[in-house]
Amino acid sequence: MTFPAFEHVPAYPLVFPLFWGAFALFLLEIRRHVRVWEVAHPDGPRALDRWPRRAWGVLKFGIAQVRMFRDARVGVFHYLLFLGSNLLLIGNSNFVTGGLFQAVVEWPFDGALWTVVEFVMNTVAVGALIAVPYYFFRRLVSRPRRLLFTRTALAILTFITAVVSTEFLSLVFEAARWGEIPGAWATNALASLVAGADPGLLEAGYVTFWWGHIGVLCAFLLFIPTNKHLHVYANYVNIWFRKLEPRGVLPAMDLEREDATFGLKRLEDLSWKDMLDGLDRKSTRLNSSHGYISYAVFCLKKK
Numbered sequence: 001m002t003f004p005a006f007e008h009v010p011a012y013p014l015v016f017p018l019f020w021g022a023f024a025l026f027l028l029e030i031r032r033h034v035r036v037w038e039v040a041h042p043d044g045p046r047a048l049d050r051w052p053r054r055a056w057g058v059l060k061f062g063i064a065q066v067r068m069f070r071d072a073r074v075g076v077f078h079y080l081l082f083l084g085s086n087l088l089l090i091g092n093s094n095f096v097t098g099g100l101f102q103a104v105v106e107w108p109f110d111g112a113l114w115t116v117v118e119f120v121m122n123t124v125a126v127g128a129l130i131a132v133p134y135y136f137f138r139r140l141v142s143r144p145r146r147l148l149f150t151r152t153a154l155a156i157l158t159f160i161t162a163v164v165s166t167e168f169l170s171l172v173f174e175a176a177r178w179g180e181i182p183g184a185w186a187t188n189a190l191a192s193l194v195a196g197a198d199p200g201l202l203e204a205g206y207v208t209f210w211w212g213h214i215g216v217l218c219a220f221l222l223f224i225p226t227n228k229h230l231h232v233y234a235n236y237v238n239i240w241f242r243k244l245e246p247r248g249v250l251p252a253m254d255l256e257r258e259d260a261t262f263g264l265k266r267l268e269d270l271s272w273k274d275m276l277d278g279l280d281r282k283s284t285r286l287n288s289s290h291g292y293i294s295y296a297v298f299c300l301k302k303k
Helices: 012-039 051-064 066-070 071-085 089-095 101-107 109-142 153-178 185-194 197-227 226-238 272-281 283-288 293-302
Strands: none
Touching: 012 197, 051 066, 051 226, 066 071, 066 101, 071 109, 071 185, 071 226, 089 101, 089 109, 089 197, 101 109, 109 153, 109 185, 153 185, 153 197, 197 226
């Protein structure tokens, strides 16, 4: 079986056991979190209750990230990095499916849509690579008081840098060796600077960065569910199920229920939404504050 989109990648079929094996381990780790949530009681928001408002919340707080723009400069750089770690999943999905995503998008309009996708991904990658030095500077040099200095945060930033840069550089060497990639304006421009180099060196550069990208991607996939970066993907669910009542309104307590419990004594006294709030700590700003969050985080770490 051949894969035309990756005909220049030696041993390309190895990407399937490498990536999908890592993805299976990722799912096993996610299953560990889900097992903890299954112990919690089922009370919580209903998915379709006031769904237009919930959908708008996901667009506003999850995708547009409006709360980050309270500080305009930080907000812009944060959003560039956010787009880089999310929209570039399109290219990654194409890498690990044998070019299936590209084949589907290319089918209508004689490939024009895929050219647009390449243009967007190139633009997003440039934005992310501009944002990375700023965030390293904030973490290592300026270090604002409210920004905690942790090894995990640096590891996440390093992973994002490696994932974006290896894909970007592989496209540069691909365009330099085999010709321009339609829509990939930035990598095409850089490729023109080295296009006259020895073809063997260009091909070696392409293969090195392409497989390097797959290796870093698999490592990052295994790293995500073990730390706070999981909230980047969990927050869409948490924002959808956020509390829609005015801030400060407490839930009504049915004192006559025979199975009613008040306060926290066991893990089972938490709801699944409390657990999700504990996992996605940044999105709890959209929910009323309560004393369950730290306990939920404690339980998730202990299990």
